[in-house]
Amino acid sequence: MSTPDFAEFLRPTEFLDHDSPEVQDFVARSGAHEETTAARKAVRLYYAVRDGVDYEVYATSLERAALRASSVVRAGKGFCLHKSALYAAAVRSVGVPSRLVYADVRNHLASERLQRMVGGEVFHHGLVSVHLDGRWMRVTPVFNGLLCRLYGMTPLEFDGTTDSVYHPYDAQGARAMEFLTDYGDYADVPYELLLERMRAKHPGMFAAGAAISGSGSLADEAPVPAP
Numbered sequence: 072m073s074t075p076d077f078a079e080f081l082r083p084t085e086f087l088d089h090d091s092p093e094v095q096d097f098v099a100r101s102g103a104h105e106e107t108t109a110a111r112k113a114v115r116l117y118y119a120v121r122d123g124v125d126y127e128v129y130a131t132s133l134e135r136a137a138l139r140a141s142s143v144v145r146a147g148k149g150f151c152l153h154k155s156a157l158y159a160a161a162v163r164s165v166g167v168p169s170r171l172v173y174a175d176v177r178n179h180l181a182s183e184r185l186q187r188m189v190g191g192e193v194f195h196h197g198l199v200s201v202h203l204d205g206r207w208m209r210v211t212p213v214f215n216g217l218l219c220r221l222y223g224m225t226p227l228e229f230d231g232t233t234d235s236v237y238h239p240y241d242a243q244g245a246r247a248m249e250f251l252t253d254y255g256d257y258a259d260v261p262y263e264l265l266l267e268r269m270r271a272k273h274p275g276m277f278a279a280g281a282a283i284s285g286s287g288s289l290a291d292e293a294p295v296p297a298p
Contacts, residue, residue: 077202079258080168086139086260087160087169093141094157097123098164110203110231112165113210117229120158120212126150128185128276129285133269137281138260151213155197156260158212168202170256172209173265175272176237177249182292188275188284193251195272198236200256209234221293 083090089098098104101119103112125148133152136142140160143153159169176196186192198211210229219226229235237248254268270277278284 077168080170080202081163081166083160083163084259086156086262087163088139088141089160089164091139091141093144094160094164097144097157098161101161103161103165108231109165109167113162113167113201113203114229114231116158116161116165117210117212117235120154120161121226122215122217124148124154124157124215126154126213126215126218127288128188128283129287129289131283133266133281133283135262135281138262151197151211152260152265154213155199155211158210159199162199162201170200170207170258171260172198172200172256173254173261173268174198174250175252175254177251182289184285184292185289189273190275193272195268203231208232209236211235211237218290218293221290223294 088094097119098116101115101123103115103119106112106115124143127148128150131137131146131149131153137146137149138153138156140157143149143157146153149157155171159171162169174196176194177192178194178196181189181192181194198209198213200207200209211227212229212235214224214227216226227235227237237250266281276283
């Protein structure tokens with residue numbers, strides 16, 4: 072049996088620029104290089120992205136440059152599209168093949184203000200597929216631990232052996248998220264297609280150009296006050 076060629080899913084790209092100083096420094100600070108297995112490196116980077124980059128929608132940007140992994144490191148914040156790009160780039164830098172995944176999900180856990188801006192409960196969502204131990208698994212290093220607690224969600228974990236995809240139920244057992252449409256996997260951010268989808272699905276999100284509307288933070292709008 073021939074060995075799969077993962078070169079396409081390991082190389083740096085326009086958006087997954089893991090050869091940049093910013094991404095290399097982020098990976099070094101995560102401690103991933105100290106781990107001895109690919110799975111443990113991927114796990115270490117998962118938590119570095121999940122909790123080290125704030126999940127924020129308001130006043131972010133979907134300009135082409137803003138979705139590059141190096142830009143996400145510099146900004147220190149972003150939502151699923153930004154954080155997934157950073158994670159996909161970071162794991163490639165330690166030899167783990169990655170692809171970007173896009174899907175429509177129904178999310179019952181957003182604030183009322185965000186739902187009005189998005190246009191309802193259906194969000195266009197970004198996550199990552201990584202190749203570990205001979206198979207692809209899907210990973211979502213998006214919702215940081217503090218935000219999850221504020222919105223009554225159990226933080227989504229990843230152990231390097233199984234998918235870490237979404238929260239089907241919140242901490243009280245109520246329905247929290249469900250996948251509706253899967254748009255597949257990509258070796259790099261399909262920028263024009265992604266922006267077209269976002270504008271079509273969420274026109275109310277956009278201010279001028281590719282800037283996202285709003286100010287403040289999702290943490291401020293959470294049902295549980297921040298500590």
